[in-house]
Amino acid sequence: MLLQYTIRRLVSIIPVLLVVCVIVFLIVHLTPGNPAYLILGEDSSPEAVAQLEAQLGLDKPMAEQFVDWLKNIVTGDLGESVYSSEPVTDVIFARVGPTFSLMLTSIVLTLIIAIPTAIFVVWRRHTVLDPLFTSASLVGASIPEFWFAMLLVLGFGVAVPIFPVAGYVPISAGVGGWLHHLLLPSIILATVEVGLIARMLRDSMLESVNQDYTKTARAKGLKESTVLMKHVFSNALIPTTTVVGLTIAGLLGGTVIIETIFTIPGVGQLLIDSIHRRDYPVIQGVVLFIAVVYVLVNLLIDLLYALLDPRIRYD
Amino acid sequence: MKRSYLLVIALLFAILLVGCEGSGDSNASGDKKSDSKNQASEEPVKGGTVKVAFGADPDTLDWMSTGASPTRDVSWHIFETLFALDQDFQAKPMIAEGFEKSDDEKVYIITLRKDVKFHDGSTVSADDVVASINRWRTVSSVGTIADEYIESVKALDELTVEIKLNEVYNAFISDMTAPKSALMIIPKEIAEAAGEKPLTPKQYIGTGPYKFESWERGNQIVLTRFDDYSAREEEDWGGLTGKKVAYFDEIKFLIVKDPQVMINGLKTGIYDYAETIPPDLYQVVESDPNIDPVTYINGYTVTTPDKSEPPFDDLKVRQALNHALNKEVIAESAYGNKDFYSMDGALFDPEQTELYSKDGTDDYLSFDQEKAKQLLKESGYDGKPIKIMYSNDTETYKRISQIMKQQMEAVGFKVELVPYDWATYLEKWQDPANWDLVVVGWSTRFSPNELGMLIEDTASSGWYKSKQWESQLYAWGLAASSEERKDILTDMNQTVNDELPFIKIANETKLDIKSAHIPAYDSWVGQRFWNTWKSE
Numbered sequence: 001m002l003l004q005y006t007i008r009r010l011v012s013i014i015p016v017l018l019v020v021c022v023i024v025f026l027i028v029h030l031t032p033g034n035p036a037y038l039i040l041g042e043d044s045s046p047e048a049v050a051q052l053e054a055q056l057g058l059d060k061p062m063a064e065q066f067v068d069w070l071k072n073i074v075t076g077d078l079g080e081s082v083y084s085s086e087p088v089t090d091v092i093f094a095r096v097g098p099t100f101s102l103m104l105t106s107i108v109l110t111l112i113i114a115i116p117t118a119i120f121v122v123w124r125r126h127t128v129l130d131p132l133f134t135s136a137s138l139v140g141a142s143i144p145e146f147w148f149a150m151l152l153v154l155g156f157g158v159a160v161p162i163f164p165v166a167g168y169v170p171i172s173a174g175v176g177g178w179l180h181h182l183l184l185p186s187i188i189l190a191t192v193e194v195g196l197i198a199r200m201l202r203d204s205m206l207e208s209v210n211q212d213y214t215k216t217a218r219a220k221g222l223k224e225s226t227v228l229m230k231h232v233f234s235n236a237l238i239p240t241t242t243v244v245g246l247t248i249a250g251l252l253g254g255t256v257i258i259e260t261i262f263t264i265p266g267v268g269q270l271l272i273d274s275i276h277r278r279d280y281p282v283i284q285g286v287v288l289f290i291a292v293v294y295v296l297v298n299l300l301i302d303l304l305y306a307l308l309d310p311r312i313r314y315d
Numbered sequence: 316m317k318r319s320y321l322l323v324i325a326l327l328f329a330i331l332l333v334g335c336e337g338s339g340d341s342n343a344s345g346d347k348k349s350d351s352k353n354q355a356s357e358e359p360v361k362g363g364t365v366k367v368a369f370g371a372d373p374d375t376l377d378w379m380s381t382g383a384s385p386t387r388d389v390s391w392h393i394f395e396t397l398f399a400l401d402q403d404f405q406a407k408p409m410i411a412e413g414f415e416k417s418d419d420e421k422v423y424i425i426t427l428r429k430d431v432k433f434h435d436g437s438t439v440s441a442d443d444v445v446a447s448i449n450r451w452r453t454v455s456s457v458g459t460i461a462d463e464y465i466e467s468v469k470a471l472d473e474l475t476v477e478i479k480l481n482e483v484y485n486a487f488i489s490d491m492t493a494p495k496s497a498l499m500i501i502p503k504e505i506a507e508a509a510g511e512k513p514l515t516p517k518q519y520i521g522t523g524p525y526k527f528e529s530w531e532r533g534n535q536i537v538l539t540r541f542d543d544y545s546a547r548e549e550e551d552w553g554g555l556t557g558k559k560v561a562y563f564d565e566i567k568f569l570i571v572k573d574p575q576v577m578i579n580g581l582k583t584g585i586y587d588y589a590e591t592i593p594p595d596l597y598q599v600v601e602s603d604p605n606i607d608p609v610t611y612i613n614g615y616t617v618t619t620p621d622k623s624e625p626p627f628d629d630l631k632v633r634q635a636l637n638h639a640l641n642k643e644v645i646a647e648s649a650y651g652n653k654d655f656y657s658m659d660g661a662l663f664d665p666e667q668t669e670l671y672s673k674d675g676t677d678d679y680l681s682f683d684q685e686k687a688k689q690l691l692k693e694s695g696y697d698g699k700p701i702k703i704m705y706s707n708d709t710e711t712y713k714r715i716s717q718i719m720k721q722q723m724e725a726v727g728f729k730v731e732l733v734p735y736d737w738a739t740y741l742e743k744w745q746d747p748a749n750w751d752l753v754v755v756g757w758s759t760r761f762s763p764n765e766l767g768m769l770i771e772d773t774a775s776s777g778w779y780k781s782k783q784w785e786s787q788l789y790a791w792g793l794a795a796s797s798e799e800r801k802d803i804l805t806d807m808n809q810t811v812n813d814e815l816p817f818i819k820i821a822n823e824t825k826l827d828i829k830s831a832h833i834p835a836y837d838s839w840v841g842q843r844f845w846n847t848w849k850s851e
Contacts, residue, residue: 033738265534
């Protein structure tokens with residue numbers, strides 16, 4: 001059943017990606033700017049530009065370029081970077097590590113902080129803790145990332161140099177160095193996400209805190225902690241999972257600013273660089289890649305629902 | 316405890332203020348040599364890695380195929396030319412031992428130094444030089460100009476090359492010396508295999524003191540010391556020639572976009588050197604004992620009118636514009652710190668002693684609003700809005716354009732600002748319908764042939780056409796002595812002064828920073844990491 005559903009969902013991704021392809025291609029090619037001028041510089045001759053355009057295949061009609069591109073995608077070939085002539089798949093693959101690392105550490109950090117905090121706040125919901133938490137989460141979610149990043153860099157990178165102010169070390173070169181470089185950026189990303197997720201969890205927990213089934217549970221003489229964990233928390237997991245899923249997918253694009261501030265050579269930086277240089281195949285490849293990951297994460301979350309809530313059936 | 320807290324807040328505040336000023340521009344001036352140059356009394360130390368925070372990832376390291384500065388600044392560690400500029404911007408031999416010119420000035424016999432090693436272990440021979448020159452004639456913007464004068468290039472023996480020209484062209488050595496789209500010497504097989512295509516990383520084989528190791532695009536470029544480097548002996552030449560000693564085991568060019576990250580990185584020892592810091596941050600840098608500022612000339616900013624269409628096809632309107640602009644005010648608002656710009660109307664920088672003439676620039680600072688109004692009235696200007704186009708990626712261009720607008724409106728121009736990102740700007744530049752004035756900067760050039768804003772009938776010169784300029788460029792090719800060249804340079808200044816193909820704003824000085832652990836560093840144009848070392 002679940003397998004059938006998964007296959008059906010996977011098939012339904014194709015038209016979505018096709019639409020993404022069309023839109024990305026149009027946006028990229030209708031934006032003014034031309035890699036030939038950028039490569040050849042300010043005082044390039046028109047002949048040299050024309051020659052390079054022909055070499056890059058940019059002189060062909062747009063429809064033809066699009067069809068060529070689509071044909072290649074089907075075979076898994078995303079084309080070559082205009083600048084380095086490296087295959088786009090290799091270029092993206094080289095950048096996935098840092099971005100996924102950053103996503104992983106920040107999401108783990110987020111969950112470690114958000115879940116216990118939300119549970120604790122709901123448990124102490126009648127104290128001053130609750131309004132305090134509400135405002136704190138609001139502040140966390142509304143702090144501009146770039147500002148907070150500069151603040152932390154100055155504090156813990158320059159004034160008290162505990163963390164490196166920039167750079168990235170791959171996990172293959174040692175977990176310690178990897179984590180050391182990622183912790184500060186992850187804290188920044190997590191600050192925003194913790195606010196959102198903890199708030200979501202608290203709200204959904206509070207909704208079921210006075211439902212009939214929890215009252216029954218309490219009437220049975222269960223301890224409050226058991227009621228909260230077993231009945232309230234597990235029921236609040238569904239909406240929270242949705243938010244976590246969206247967060248993960250959003251992080252893929254949302255790490256751009258943090259990657260720039262900490263010079264982490266990830267997918268976000270690659271995308272920005274390629275846009276500035278009008279490296280068409282790379283821009284298209286990266287956006288397509290992000291779209292695929294986004295759709296897959298959403299599918300995964302949907303499948304997770306069935307695990308979390310046996311009432312949900314996919315057939 | 317409390318005090319350090321306050322300090323952090325104060326710092327933050329400063330950074331916020333500075334952050335608002337934006338980034339992306341370059342320059343500075345005044346004390347053009349690095350401050351610490353004279354303090355260098357320590358013994359050189361061999362070894363270690365110099366980590367350079369580098370603002371832009373080059374498109375290629377093929378120094379022959381592009382004039383871009385990021386390519387140049389990395390590549391001149393790897394590749395060398397037959398002749399190269401010394402610290403006074405004079406051509407001196409590099410791979411060449413010397414040259415002789417025939418009596419009719421049309422035949423050049425170039426002899427090469429013996430046993431100059433390529434990074435692949437082979438020795439530079441006349442055949443390699445011939446193949447490199449032939450590639451240069453097709454791929455380099457400088458080489459294609461020289462190509463028109465070249466009749467034949469051949470190897471006479473293992474170390475001698477003969478070049479025959481079809482007419483007298485005395486700028487030939489200067490063309491071969493240009494550190495832009497340079498005549499770098501590469502092995503014959505590589506030159507022939509690459510042809511007109513840019514070299515690939517495997518083909519980065521030169522004769523320089525450092526060799527290419529690896530390149531992770533967007534992240535880092537690594538060079539390592541070339542132990543078999545064949546050094547020259549002259550210790551006082553400087554620039555790109557003379558004795559070069561590679562002290563570092565490794566140079567890492569790390570791509571870092573944000574100047575604040577560069578400064579923080581230098582403070583905490585992540586980087587040893589960082590290029591292109593906005594002059595706005597000069598105070599921050601100067602006050603830190605661990606950071607030394609490094610400054611050097613960086614060309615100048617101009618505004619170029621589109622001379623193919625009204626209103627700027629009319630010289631009177633261009634003159635009105637020149638009189639309308641108070642360039643000192645513009646420069647002050649654009650660059651802020653006086654050390655990072657200078658007012659000089661010549662085509663080249665005063666530091667370029669062989670190329671600089673201060674004469675012929677009388678109208679450079681001739682701010683006169685009444686005169687501008689008068690000229691504008693006499694001209695055919697019909698009150699149509701003037702479109703000033705610029706790239707807002709560079710803060711300086713933005714500020715210059717904004718102040719120009721005010722000053723132009725004060726004398727009766729109608730003005731519209733048209734900002735774009737750099738990529739869009741480059742494309743829009745090609746069509747005269749898109750703009751009337753552009754504001755842009757031109758990096759330091761080393762020959763009148765390279766002045767991009769004066770290449771006739773192109774977008775970059777605003778479709779300039781001038782018999783006068785043509786004849787002076789031709790005369791430049793014939794000039795045989797320093798005095799003759801100086802006269803021609805004065806005439807060239809005068810032509811630009813009279814015909815106003817572009818209007819110069821101000822000379823720029825670029826600001827880099829280095830760690831105090833690098834005691835001796837000779838600042839010139841761009842970064843060079845030979846003859847310098849880290850003290851720990």
